[in-house]
Amino acid sequence: MKKFIMFFLICVVILTGCATTNQKTIKKASKNLTEYSMDIVYDNYTLNVNQNVNYINKDSAMHDKLYFHLYPNNFDAGATNKPVSSLHYDRAYPNGFSAGNIQIESVQLNGNDAKYVFVGADNDFLEIALDDSVAPDDKCTISMQYSVTIPNCLHRFGYGDNTINVANFYPILCVYEEGKWLMEPYHSNGDPFYSCVANYNVNITYPSNLIIAHTGYDTNTSVGETTTTLFTSALAVRDYAFVISDKFQVVSGKAGDTQVNYFYYDDDHALDSLQAGIDAINTFSSTFGSYPYQTFNVVKANFIHGGMEFPNLVYISDAVREKADYLNVIIHETAHQWWYGLVGSDAYRFGWLDEGLTDYSCAVFYKANESYGVDYDKLMQSTMDNYHTFVDIYTKVLGNIDTSMNRNIADYNSEAEYVYLAYVKGALLFDNISQVIGYNKLMKVLSAYFEKYKFTNVTPDNFIDTLEKISKREMRSYVNSWLEGKVKL
Ligand SMILES: [Zn+2]
Structure with missing residues (x-):
């Protein structure tokens, strides 16, 4: 999810797969689920x-x-x-x-x-x-x-x-x-x-004046007198969600063999919003590993936070008004298709493992897409500045601060503390790893991590194991010192 918090600032196309490869990937992953x-x-x-x-x-x-x-x-x-x-x-x-x-x-x-x-x-x-x-x-x-x-x-x-x-x-x-x-x-x-991860066959009957965006792909449609039934399937996904509206307009494009749809109302930049989804699917596919599904739906929605990820479908809040912020939410939620959707983890216990990596993936996106006008180094510097401001304020108010990231979501003292540690410090951890082992080496780590663990659930140890294997360095104590709040930034 992308939280919508004041002064939480974090705010090509070489396809690695073809239709046949992606279809084979899903066919194999959906067996025996x-x-x-x-x-x-x-x-x-x-x-x-x-x-x-x-x-x-x-x-x-x-x-x-x-x-x-x-x-x-x-x-x-x-x-x-x-x-x-x-x-x-x-x-x-x-x-x-x-x-x-x-x-x-x-x-x-x-x-x-x-x-x-x-x-x-x-x-x-x-x-x-x-x-x-x-x-x-x-x-x-x-x-x-x-x-x-x-x-x-x-x-x-x-x-x-x-x-x-x-x-x-x-x-x-x-x-x-x-x-x-x-x-x-x-x-x-x-x-x-x-x-x-499981397989889904979901049929939805609804008044025919409505439009539905959903996880998965349509297999059939049946139109009655006043209602329509949509027959859908989604294979090898970890959840199923849908959004209904009588106001939706839809624009569509392709990212490789994936159909990307943007469901919206009130958007003067609808094609740019669609393009951000397409660019994000393409960039993360070429950097981390191929997005294997047939569809990806970016859906504008009434939602109090910035956005929310579900398999093949993301909410983007209509409360996000600035275009650059709106596109950033699209990129963030699309990155979650890799870190949450495909490589799953327990968001109760390891929020940093998907949110930190997802926010860091936005920086990776901007580095690969200069036309978006966000400089990687400046973004990471402003992320660090935000983190310092958070630490300073909390230390002044509370007298001290716990910067550990290895806590259950219920054990953070406030929502802001969770956001700054899971998202902001999480992103800083991945940037710091890139400084220690090199940016290109980190991309190799992330693609190896994705390839090995897609369609499964991981723990931090799985990430650290991959990091050590690819970098050929002892990294466990280094990562743990970040997670335990022992590193002073
Ligand atoms: Zn998120």
């Missing part, structure tokens, strides 16, 4: 959904229960773990508080009624008991029927005057790691999401 199938009927800010999950246990442990996130319940009245902090409350709810939630109506396991309970402070997890334990590589089928109420909230999940943002709306499997299910609650800091 859990599959989500959804039939969604949208009307008047509600969804009625039939969901089928063909689950494949990819973990090394037996499972006798499965856990799903129910993020919409964090938007409900009285929720403990709210998605919106008091700092942003008025902007997020321009018409006063509006509740969102998910009502699970029934759940079946392999076609029979399942035993399930809601857990978590906000009933924001669904625990389903399995009749027989599911062994590694074994399968089971979970079916659910549910309805979703979308709140009037300018957030990832919510609607405003121009768009209906439908993300984090469906039960999605928690990640099982190191012998436990990771069930961190929602948090207003950062992007509190973590999931595994």
Whole structure:
């Protein structure tokens, strides 16, 4: 996500793949994955959904229960773990508080009624008991029927005057790691999401006057008297989101064999916005490794922060008014297709690993695209200046400052502290690595890291291992000193 914070300033085309290569990449990556199938009927800010999950246990442990996130319940009245902090409350709810939630109506396991309970402070997890334990590589089928109420909230999940943002709306499997299910609650800091790559077949029925931008690609369309059904698929992605509007205009172009679409309203520079998405896909494909999907949708949306990344689809906030800032958000969210979308990591615990690298990737973009008029060295210097100002202010106010980056998002003292450490100091870490091992060597590290870990989930150790292997230097203690807040910048 790109945060929208005052004085947080961070603010060719050699394609490495061809259609056949990318199609082969996706075909291989999508083999033997859990599959989500959804039939969604949208009307008047509600969804009625039939969901089928063909689950494949990819973990090394037996499972006798499965856990799903129910993020919409964090938007409900009285929720403990709210998605919106008091700092942003008025902007997020321009018409006063509006509740969102998910009502699970029934759940079946392999076609029979399942035993399930809601857990978590906000009933924001669904625990389903399995009749027989599911062994590694074994399968089971979970079916659910549910309805979703979308709140009037300018957030990832919510609607405003121009768009209906439908993300984090469906039960999605928690990640099982190191012998436990990771069930961190929602948090207003950062992007509190973590999931595994899966395949999606999603059909959306909606009033025909609306236009939908979504993760994945269209496989068919059926037009009825008053409604349209869009049949979509998305293979080897870690989430599925869509945005609805009756105001969308669309411009499209190509980045290699990827169709890039820009869905917008009120943009005098629509073609420049589209071009930024195309340039970003091309630059990051040639620098880090090929973007393998058929589509990429840049979507203007009612959203209180700068932008938000989902697989194949990014929100760009209509509250970002300056053109250069708007293009910067497009570049940032596009970089997340590599660092989040393809190389996944736990954003609760390792915010710097995707946000720091994503913000640093913007500097890489500007270095490769001089026409954008942002000088790499000046950008990194202003990033450092911002960081120093943050440290000075916090030290004066609090007497001292914790600059460690290896904290859970809930353990930062404020949103600003999280932003300056995960994004700003995170970007400075990658720039500093480039000074230690050389810029071109760092690009080799990042492309090797991408190639080895795309479609998987990583930890900081995976990055450090790749860094040491490519640079042929001991780098662990150096990186750890940054993460632990021991380096004085
Ligand atoms: Zn971000």
